[in-house]
Amino acid sequence: MSYSAEQISIMDSIITRYPRKRSAIMPLLHFVQSISGYVTPEGIEKIAEKLELSTAEVTAVSTFYTQYKPEPVGEYHVGVCTNTLCAVLGGDAIFDAVSEHLGIENDETTKDGKVSLERIECNAACDYAPVVMVNWEFFDNQTVQSVKDLVDGARAGNPPAPTRGPKTLRTWKENSAVLAGLSDGLAGEGPSAGHASLLGLNLSKEGK
Amino acid sequence: MSKLSPVLSAHWDEADSFTLEGYKRHGGYKAATKALAMTPDEVIALVKDSGLRGRGGAGFPTGMKWSFIPQGDNKAHYLVVNADESEPGTCKDTPLLMANPHVLIEGMIIASYAIRANYAFIYIRGEIVHVVRRVQQAIAEAYAAGLLGKNIGGTGFDLELVLHVGAGAYICGEETALLDSLEGFRGQPRLRPPFPAIAGLYALPTVVNNVESIASVPAIIEHGNEWFQAMGTEKSKGFTLYSLSGHVKNPGQIEAPLGITLRELLELAGGVRAGHTLKFWTPGGSSTPLFTAEHLDVPLDYEGVAAAGSMLGTKALQIFDETTCIVRAVLRWTEFYKHESCGKCTPCREGTWWLVQIIRDLEAGKGTPADLDKLIDITNNIAGRSFCALADGAASPIISSIKYFRAEYEAHLSQGGCPFDPVASTIFATAGQP
Numbered sequence: 001m002s003y004s005a006e007q008i009s010i011m012d013s014i015i016t017r018y019p020r021k022r023s024a025i026m027p028l029l030h031f032v033q034s035i036s037g038y039v040t041p042e043g044i045e046k047i048a049e050k051l052e053l054s055t056a057e058v059t060a061v062s063t064f065y066t067q068y069k070p071e072p073v074g075e076y077h078v079g080v081c082t083n084t085l086c087a088v089l090g091g092d093a094i095f096d097a098v099s100e101h102l103g104i105e106n107d108e109t110t111k112d113g114k115v116s117l118e119r120i121e122c123n124a125a126c127d128y129a130p131v132v133m134v135n136w137e138f139f140d141n142q143t144v145q146s147v148k149d150l151v152d153g154a155r156a157g158n159p160p161a162p163t164r165g166p167k168t169l170r171t172w173k174e175n176s177a178v179l180a181g182l183s184d185g186l187a188g189e190g191p192s193a194g195h196a197s198l199l200g201l202n203l204s205k206e207g208k
Numbered sequence: 209m210s211k212l213s214p215v216l217s218a219h220w221d222e223a224d225s226f227t228l229e230g231y232k233r234h235g236g237y238k239a240a241t242k243a244l245a246m247t248p249d250e251v252i253a254l255v256k257d258s259g260l261r262g263r264g265g266a267g268f269p270t271g272m273k274w275s276f277i278p279q280g281d282n283k284a285h286y287l288v289v290n291a292d293e294s295e296p297g298t299c300k301d302t303p304l305l306m307a308n309p310h311v312l313i314e315g316m317i318i319a320s321y322a323i324r325a326n327y328a329f330i331y332i333r334g335e336i337v338h339v340v341r342r343v344q345q346a347i348a349e350a351y352a353a354g355l356l357g358k359n360i361g362g363t364g365f366d367l368e369l370v371l372h373v374g375a376g377a378y379i380c381g382e383e384t385a386l387l388d389s390l391e392g393f394r395g396q397p398r399l400r401p402p403f404p405a406i407a408g409l410y411a412l413p414t415v416v417n418n419v420e421s422i423a424s425v426p427a428i429i430e431h432g433n434e435w436f437q438a439m440g441t442e443k444s445k446g447f448t449l450y451s452l453s454g455h456v457k458n459p460g461q462i463e464a465p466l467g468i469t470l471r472e473l474l475e476l477a478g479g480v481r482a483g484h485t486l487k488f489w490t491p492g493g494s495s496t497p498l499f500t501a502e503h504l505d506v507p508l509d510y511e512g513v514a515a516a517g518s519m520l521g522t523k524a525l526q527i528f529d530e531t532t533c534i535v536r537a538v539l540r541w542t543e544f545y546k547h548e549s550c551g552k553c554t555p556c557r558e559g560t561w562w563l564v565q566i567i568r569d570l571e572a573g574k575g576t577p578a579d580l581d582k583l584i585d586i587t588n589n590i591a592g593r594s595f596c597a598l599a600d601g602a603a604s605p606i607i608s609s610i611k612y613f614r615a616e617y618e619a620h621l622s623q624g625g626c627p628f629d630p631v632a633s634t635i636f637a638t639a640g641q642p
Contacts, residue, residue: 019284019410022391027372084537085296089455122544129635178344180373187338198217198460199459
């Protein structure tokens with residue numbers, strides 16, 4: 001594929017954010033994923049051309065980071081935290097059950113291309129364990145049943161809303177654009193803070 | 209009077225706390241105005257005198273770090289905020305930025321002015337997209353209001369602020385790996401010296417600070433050092449976010465003066481989950497040596513935790529009760545360090561790999577008594593022998609768990625497997641859900 005004039009101009013605007021253009025490699029990789037869903041060879045070539053690097057240099061960066069995918073993932077990429085705390089509190093049970101439910105293993109995608117599954121590391125929401133991330137949105141305090149319902153909804157085209165996030169769950173490509181630095185205008189949706197984040201504040205208001 | 213001290217989290221319960229309007233309603237950006245009327249050296253001196261220390265783990269005095277930036281060198285200087293929160297158990301900067309990104313931006317204006325930087329970056333982890341949205345919006349609001357950009361508030365001070373989104377590498381939370389990543393390379397740590405204050409981003413003088421450290425600055429500027437120093441302990445001043453997670457009745461964020469104990473925090477959080485007892489906990493994430501019930505009264509400040517043999521770290525208090533298998537917990541952390549080792553230094557890359565093999569066998573009851581000594585031997589051979597502290601972090605849970613729970617490792621050997629039921633430690637077991 002070739003990139004449209006609009007896409008090229010977005011790439012140029014990403015590059016101008018930085019004092020030195022090589023720094024733009026990460027947002028450009030996120031941007032390529034927002035177009036193709038993963039890091040395509042064409043994307044690598046375009047970034048190399050824009051930043052005056054070899055494709056080997058761009059590939060070396062792309063393969064270092066787990067969020068850059070070398071092949072397509074699902075429209076809804078489901079990450080189950082199986083680092084120690086979430087695993088112990090139920091993340092292991094959730095991963096096993098959902099893997100069996102979908103018939104896919106770690107880093108695999110359902111045949112309809114709707115859902116992919118990944119074991120993820122600690123996602124900075126331990127006070128909401130067990131945590132599941134879909135397209136990097138928070139699904140807090142999950143159970144085996146809630147995640148089965150989540151993936152069933154996603155496959156049927158009506159996934160539930162994130163716990164702390166927009167009113168409707170965005171697709172993998174749409175959220176990749178946000179990570180590239182392009183606003184989707186949804187920052188105002190969702191709560192300021194979840195219940196666990198307010199634990200201490202509420203206690204202090206009770207005079208504790 | 210409440211012993212809690214919500215400063216950073218004081219308005220997180222308001223529906224628009226993350227907007228410029230919501231932030232200004234409570235005096236937001238007044239501290240920046242005040243700081244920009246001072247000289248940069250006066251700002252550095254004030255923060256230095258406050259006693260504020262880094263909230264990202266190491267506890268280095270923030271003002272002193274700023275003072276290391278060479279002045280009058282006619283070079284560009286940079287401020288880089290580390291928002292790559294990924295240490296297992298750590299979950300404080302993420303809710304802070306979701307609920308109040310403007311306090312970080314205000315702190316960055318003040319810090320950049322102090323160190324004479326006209327370009328600043330927030331390096332945020334990429335797996336928290338809604339937090340990215342909130343910070344993006346806050347930066348746009350600040351530019352539109354003339355709080356960022358050219359000639360801020362007519363003071364002649366210019367500041368460009370860029371949000372840089374990571375892509376899933378724990379190692380980029382290490383400050384020199386972060387800088388390599390921000391320069392557009394694989395995120396691998398650099399040998400120090402030179403330190404970032406001399407040769408940081410693009411080999412130019414750079415301050416790298418944690419989100420919470422910088423977010424604490426506006427309140428210090430606004431209320432002064434006497435107010436700040438009235439909280440905390442002799443060498444650990446001020447307020448901080450403690451994050452309770454795991455087998456606790458009400459997990460969450462509790463902002464309190466430094467020096468509070470886990471006993472006090474647990475009391476506030478409703479205690480360990482009903483019918484269970486505390487077995488082990490991390491004071492500051494998985495890279496800090498484990499504590500047990502005997503450490504309930506250790507003051508959670510930099511000195512108190514260090515004196516008891518661990519580190520305050522990120523104040524990520526992960527609580528595990530008696531249903532949790534220590535070997536399973538440590539194995540999972542070790543797998544994490546193996547996965548996140550960047551591969552640059554041989555002791556870490558190879559050592560973490562072998563640690564996983566050995567602990568897997570131990571958990572499955574296939575190990576030998578000599579394996580425990582071998583684990584300690586390997587950890588001694590990787591800790592302190594790499595460019596960064598990842599291998600030291602990998603060693604912490606292993607060494608401390610063998611120290612406190614050697615008999616439990618041995619029980620896996622004598623019973624030929626794990627004596628614990630993993631279902632009993634899930635929250636479903638408590639809640640009665642499938």
